[in-house]
Amino acid sequence: MTTPLIASLRQQCGGPRDGALLRFSLGNALLAAAEPGAAVDELRRALEFDPAYSAAWKLLGKACLEAGQPEAAATAWRRGVAVARQRGDQQAGKEMGVFLRRLEQAGAAGQASPDRDRTD
Secondary structure, three states, X not given: OOOHHHHHHHHHOOOOOOOHHHHHHHHHHHHHOOOHHHHHHHXXXXXXXXXXXXXXXXXXXXXXXXXOOHHHHHHHHHHHHHHHHHHOOHHHHHHHHHXXXXXXHOOOOXXXXXXXXXXX
């Protein structure tokens, strides 16, 4: 489903405003529109612009999980925890650590729900 927000964000891609924040915003909008596969693609692009973007790692993990890719979600959250530690972003690191533990406890079967106790 293409919402006006998604259409507007897509129009800006490739232009002078293209960057990590734009791609993160697009990925977030796609995830909200129940398009997790497309969200994964955009969040990966956000991380190409800024590999130290903790929030993008966190949302990428969520998008991967919703797209039925629990192993990719775990990888994203592990990398995100490492990035968050390097940047001193303690809250994001803690949240991704919790999501990762839940996923591992669920046996990486996609049964975990990282938003159950969402704090953002």
